[in-house]
Ligand code: SF4
């Protein structure tokens with residue numbers, strides 16, 4: 001019997017409410033508003049209250065996929081990563097670094113955004129880095 | 136945002152425009168309601184009578200894309216009446232005379248003619264906003280997603296500076312950022328012209344700093360934006376694309392065009408938690424982790440850097456996204472990707488990013504910090520421009536009104552605007568698998584004014600075909616007097632009836648490169664025959 | 668505090684309880700946590716802050732999964748009243764719950780306007796007298812009927828349909844929530860259909876609400892929900908002589924309505 005709550009930040013809008021994820025025996029079973037958070041002060045909207053619901057939804061990806069002909073097929077991490085590196089480096093060699101680009105994510109963390117732009121700027125050598133959140 | 140979220144509560148006047156606050160930022164709407172209870176006047180300028188508009192003291196529906204005109208109109212009235220804050224103007228700003236000249240022409244009559252807002256109401260709004268002790272402006276995508284987006288934002292800044300409603304608690308100009316970490320991803324330079332912390336890629340000194348830190352030469356050339364990259368694929372210039380946690384197939388304007396680009400690009404990598412419409416087109420899909428499965432930080436709309444914490448392990452063989460990116464960096468032969476935890480990544484980025492320099496994981500464990508926070512003993516900045524603007528003095532920018540790129544005509548007689556619902560989020564990849572949310576609503580619809588519905592011969596609940604020059608979708612009709620006549624609204628969360636098949640990606644704001652999602656011309660046709 | 672920690676420690680170590688639901692200090696923020704014998708050291712971080720989480724609501728989630736285990740739980744006066752009602756509604760077995768009682772401070776009792784700020788048995792804190800304050804009700808009662816209607820309609824129109832009032836409430840334990848019944852409340856709207864949404868909830872709280880006020884604290888629209896349910900509670904007391912959360916063996920006069928919500932005749936199809 002294990003129950004704990006994990007203090008984190010709502011993943012939906014930019015308000016950034018404090019939420020607690022309720023974890024019962026290793027499974028997220030609910031969301032509570034953080035009572036002493038200065039922004040939401042123990043309140044949430046409907047999205048916040050159901051922030052845990054998509055975690056185990058059908059269709060969550062659990063394995064890398066690599067295209068074989070028309071189909072995306074499950075692959076190992078090594079295979080997927082090697083393929084990504086090989087193709088990106090080939091294209092860079094053939095067409096130059098500015099033939100590659102990335103869309104970073106307004107849903108991912110600061111650390112992840114930092115890493116992706118670092119890959120494209122420092123390793124690939126292009127400033128073709130943007131995000132879709134002008135939208 | 137120039138100010139922090141809790142400050143709204145103590146404002147005396149809140150002017151909200153282009154933000155469906157209750158839908159998109161419910162807990163900010165909560166503060167606005169609190170402010171109202173404490174006696175603040177709430178003004179909403181929006182083409183739809185949304186929830187917050189229904190609670191406002193004043194709500195007016197402006198013509199789509201007329202924002203510069205009514206804002207200039209307000210400034211005209213303020214200057215005529217002498218309601219400006221002359222001390223603030225003299226001490227803290229430049230370019231006042233130019234602004235004065237520019238708004239001279241925007242008489243209340245002219246502003247009314249362009250915006251459709253009665254001149255008496257404009258006067259009332261001008262007085263409330265200018266004369267209240269603390270007035271705050273809230274805006275969102277309804278202001279930015281126009282070809283004049285940058286102009287609109289600058290106009291609002293002009294208004295705030297003219298009246299000295301900035302640089303103090305509970306005032307300011309406050310854009311609400313849509314997705315949870317838009318602020319952070321921009322801070323972290325997910326933009327083509329900057330390094331983290333808004334440092335220019337074209338500045339030699341700065342570039343050298345990053346070259347030293349990252350151990351290699353960097354490109355001095357400004358990169359391409361999302362829309363430009365899509366176009367570059369079509370032109371055969373962009374060959375490989377890496378998409379992290381985004382679904383441009385639904386979120387980007389003119390999705391037919393985006394779909395073709397994603398089909399055509401030679402190599403596409405998508406890193407996501409679901410097999411989205413975009414991921415289905417990929418050559419490689421890398422399974423990332425949800426917010427419950429990783430550590431890291433988000434930066435809220437008011438520049439507040441906060442932690443997310445791992446509650447469970449990633450599902451199956453999925454990995455936290457920061458870890459995947461380190462693996463990709465290393466596989467490409469990059470150096471400096473040997474991080475053991477997000478904390479180590481944060482330490483590196485804080486070192487290189489002056490506005491984050493004073494922040495670390497131990498501090499945000501305990502305190503709430505808003506950037507800029509430059510040193511460890513710096514408490515951070517809940518509100519900006521206390522003692523001055525970044526460039527020293529605030530510069531007034533005279534702005535002229537320009538009509539939207541696509542106006543209604545005989546063939547496409549209605550105007551479409553798009554937006555969010557309180558029950559869903561962005562392209563719906565997370566919310567549409569969430570039972571509590573799909574229970575509320577799980578289908579796109581089009582809001583029509585009763586007069587328009589009558590003219591089209593359609594009833595509430597019937598289906599219509601909506602088309603623009605770019606594509607067509609079919610949706611159910613919702614008749615409501617809450618929308619302006621001649622204007623239709625479609626929420627953009629629903630892939631099967633993606634509003635962005637209709638929107639206009641060719642019309643970009645020249646500076647911010649934001650597409651004009653909020654106005655395009657459409658036609659609406661009743662679908663004949665019985666529907667099930 | 669050490670006395671409380673030692674008491675809980677004994678309960679866990681002796682095997683009298685399998686887990687203790689309390690609050691743990693997490694970087695200066697108290698959050699709900701189930702303390703167990705396996706991680707007994709964590710009891711050093713057990714805290715009693717001056718704000719509340721819905722302890723009995725969380726307890727129900729654990730009890731549903733472990734119906735046979737004995738579980739300890741930190742209770743204040745309001746939580747204890749909830750335990751009484753939950754037992755009456757057969758949602759918990761009193762024998763399997765070990766309430767560890769905390770008496771609220773004077774400040775808390777006042778800010779909660781709590782009429783009974785202490786549980787049946789106190790293990791921590793000093794008992795202070797309850798606050799008898801019905802000024803919120805008097806204010807509304809002083810309005811005439813149409814004024815009252817306007818007042819409530821004005822309040823309800825702020826609702827953003829977050830369902831927080833229901834989610835945080837220990838007494839909202841139905842499997843099927845009537846608020847989500849599309850034949851009664853149209854889905855997808857903010858505010859939800861008013862006043863029906865709020866009246867349904869108010870009626871459902873009759874004979875259940877233990878006046879903890881957590882719903883009002885959770886309401887982003889700042890609707891004085893508790894006053895509404897208090898009124899219903901008062902009417903129950905005045906007309907039916909029934910007060911919730913007092914006596915475990917007293918029968919709820921509305922019990923015949925069942926614990927799974929009320930049967931709603933399905934809307935007759937217009938076709
Ligand atoms: S709870 Fe609602 S308002 Fe708060 S961050 Fe989440 S989506 Fe935004």
Ligand code: SF4
Pocket residue numbers: 832835836837838839872875876877878879880881882883893896
């Ligand atoms: S006061 Fe509110 S939360 Fe508490 S029992 Fe009554 S209805 Fe439920």
Ligand code: SF4
Pocket residue numbers: 825826827828829830831832833882885886887888889890892
């Ligand atoms: S908590 Fe308030 S806003 Fe949320 S559903 Fe209940 S009454 Fe409405």
